[in-house]
Amino acid sequence: MLSTSESDPSISKPKAVRGSIFFLTDDPGSKSDPQDCYEYYEDGILVLRDDGHILDVGPSTQTKAKHKLLANEIADYSGRLVIPGFIDTHIHYPQAEIIAAYGEQLVHWLEKYAYPAESRFADRSYAQAVSRFFLHELLRNGTTTALIFGSVHKISIDALFSEAEKLNLRIIGGKVMMDRNAPENLLDTPETTNADNEALIATWHNKGRIQYAITPRFAITSSPAQLSVAARLYHARDDLYLHTHVAENLHEIALTQQLYPSAKSYLHVYDDFGLVGSRSLFAHGIHLTEDEFNLLAEKQAALSFCPTSNLFLGSGLFNFNKAYQKNILLGIGTDIGAGTSFSMFQTMNEAYKVVQLLRSTHQPIQSENEAHLTPFKAFYLTTLGAARALYLDNKLGSFQPGKEGDFIILNLEATPLLQFRMLHTQSLSERLFVLMMLADDRVVEAVYIMGRHCYGHGADASY
């Protein structure tokens, strides 16, 4: 049981942070003993460089002495859990206003709710206001990096990046590409999307911590000419992302097959244009075939598992065990606004339940290890695993020296129920599992971005 003590919120950019420190160092599914895949210091210190990168991490007494740290240089969160910031691998910022919209499945949900909401992002001041709300909502939930869809409007992503730059967030985003099968006011063309994307890449890609993703919505709303433009942009340099949806819903898959009859499968539509490769990430993949899983593995492309969205829209159960068996790069996404929570805790909660359901509905699994979403795997998929899926594991996802200092402080006793339940836990694994079932934004006590306290009591006023 972790004891609580007063943290010292007076230092907005401390040299070090003290608390119970936990982070993954490898995929817990890859080793027989999960203890080989994480570091945990019950009383630890995380030391930061002046530029906000991680300098060191270790047991409190030794690390304090090694770096000659003075008490007033340490933000003291003794009794709290310190972990790397969460990474959300799939989310739509213009859909924040339609989270929890009743009654539809994918295609009709887009028509009834998502498209009308996205049409409002033609207005820059509106886009700016929602960007501010959205990014602060991510932070309040402990999410420090996300891969984000804008709307079709160039200014939607321009507004989002402007706000993210003020907060110094590492985010990846892109303007939606959509030139057919959507309302007229939300369509671009292969020519305008090419010009808009080139301008956004020139202005924003690698500016500070911002990176750009080529973002066709999905094959249904992009003509072959537009997917060709997407591929040219994606291959124009080797550090751009490709972000889209695949095989979410059976009706969507049937429509895609009608529109691209010569493609071997839905994922092959994208592959035929050269859109499946490093730094490409596909949301959902619920109904992927064996061939499509093999293609993702071969091309080292990534999937985002979005359980709250998949359940909310009735899309189906993501075959987590298959993705694990095939060694697919995998992250977890909230998929706001079809997803029902900004909280990665609540998203892990639903992911666990999807994997439980798979045990009774899919083929027998090869080993017990594959049969469960263990708490270590879940925290891996929302931190280091997500960083690997985004090819950012040299920068994010753990506290190895040299990485960027984005981390969160969790109060494991933030609610009466958590406090009571934690009294009856015996191990770190149990405490992490209770968190992924019962926690939400209330446990996120503080958020640090590049070593600077940017959310929570006593945060830097400039945020």
Ligand SMILES: [Zn+2]
């Ligand atoms: Zn989505």
